[in-house]
Amino acid sequence: DARVTQTPRHKVTEMGQEVTMRCQPILGHNTVFWYRQTMMQGLELLAYFRNRAPLDDSGMPKDRFSAEMPDATLATLKIQPSEPRDSAVYFCASGFQGFLGYEQYFGPGTRLTVT
Amino acid sequence: AQKVTQAQTEISVVEKEDVTLDCVYETRDTTYYLFWYKQPPSGELVFLIRRNSFDEQNEISGRYSWNFQKSTSSFNFTITASQVVDSAVYFCALSGGTSYGKLTFGQGTILTVHP
Numbered sequence: 001d002a003r004v005t006q007t008p009r010h011k012v013t014e015m016g017q018e019v020t021m022r023c024q025p026i027l028g029h030n031t032v033f034w035y036r037q038t039m040m041q042g043l044e045l046l047a048y049f050r051n052r053a054p055l056d057d058s059g060m061p062k063d064r065f066s067a068e069m070p071d072a073t074l075a076t077l078k079i080q081p082s083e084p085r086d087s088a089v090y091f092c093a094s095g096f097q098g099f100l101g102y103e104q105y106f107g108p109g110t111r112l113t114v115t
Numbered sequence: 116a117q118k119v120t121q122a123q124t125e126i127s128v129v130e131k132e133d134v135t136l137d138c139v140y141e142t143r144d145t146t147y148y149l150f151w152y153k154q155p156p157s158g159e160l161v162f163l164i165r166r167n168s169f170d171e172q173n174e175i176s177g178r179y180s181w182n183f184q185k186s187t188s189s190f191n192f193t194i195t196a197s198q199v200v201d202s203a204v205y206f207c208a209l210s211g212g213t214s215y216g217k218l219t220f221g222q223g224t225i226l227t228v229h230p
Contacts (some may be wrong), residue, residue: 031215101167106162
């Protein structure tokens with residue numbers, strides 16, 4: 001049963017620290033997404049990649065967030081420096097275009113708390 | 116621009132009642148995909164259904180059914196004979212045909228089923 005994995009599942013850090021979240025997409029999926037969930041904004045897209053190339057990162061605060069896919073098995077989302085307003089659940093999802101359209105599967109999320 | 120509206124913020128029912136969650140969407144894409152996800156208290160996002168814009172057939176899966184109407188841009192979700200385990204936040208989402216699967220989510224509907 002293939003799944004998207006995310007590490008860490010929970011992270012508590014102090015303001016100003018660097019945070020790195022990792023995602024392992026499902027093998028064979030060529031698209032990877034990063035979403036953020038907050039009470040105020042709901043679920044919003046931060047960035048996504050297709051065949052490891054960034055397609056759109058307009059949802060990310062550019063000055064402090066960065067997303068990369070160093071290889072097909074790893075996607076990273078970094079925040080430097082972190083701020084309390086970054087506290088949220090960060091979801092990674094991977095997908096592919098099937099016969100009937102895109103299919104997308106979510107990881108369990110990383111719950112980030114910045115104090 | 117794409118938009119998904121879930122007008123019902125919270126719904127409370129008693130077990131065995133039927134409940135319908137509304138979803139209205141906006142898109143300029145002629146081909147698009149609609150989704151429903153369930154987020155139980157544990158926090159993960161569970162895929163429930165995907166519907167293509169060219170397929171307006173309603174679908175039933177056990178106690179779940181979905182009514183897709185392009186004429187009113189709606190994709191409503193009905194749970195028949197609700198159970199306590201159905202208590203969760205339910206998200207409707209939209210993906211445009213040219214967006215490589217990136218999702219625009221509604222704000223979610225909190226469903227509470229009381230015993």
